[in-house]
Amino acid sequence: RKEVEQDPGPFNVPEGATVAFNCTYSNSASQSFFWYRQDCRKEPKLLMSVYSSGNEDGRFTAQLNRASQYISLLIRDSKLSDSATYLCVVPRIYFGSGTKLNVKP
């Protein structure tokens, strides 16, 4: 299973529509989640951060469901300028190799 999975779309919606994207992640220890927007031939731009259950910013709402390990992005009243690629990002957690401790009596 991929660490992060998204429906590649495309989602074709009329202006004014409400559209939702889902993104599932595999690492249950993840603590922070992000939605980015990427326009054609440009770099991704941070759209929203999600650290707890959700976040709302105007027409955009991001929600986190830890039990099912997915985040969603809801866009209400879609505008033409919303046309872009939306990327969900779940930062990877790296583990060190470990340090063994032996406590002697």
Added chain:
Amino acid sequence: GAVVSQHPSWVICKSGTSVKIECRSLDFQATTMFWYRQFPKQSLMLMATSNEGSKATYEQGVEKDKFLINHASLTLSTLTVTSAHPEDSSFYICSATLAGGRNEQFFGPGTRLTVL
């Protein structure tokens, strides 16, 4: 927001040459920088994670001798594509996270590499 720059923004080179791409955090210190490659109509593919003062961590399938990464300071990481081939032509993007931040990545504008 934090600003990340990349240089050059585009480069065309001949097969067999090496190309160096710079990634700079302009107004913050970045202990970690990431290098991505993006092919047309595909998502970003993480190539390596670059930590200041230590060796980069490469993703599976990415040749460390081909893609040399140097993170010499808290504001600069470089990616050198050695002996470039046409299949290396791609959009290379770096990102950086704020030291002590919450893992938000700030992306550079990308470098479009075309190898002839």
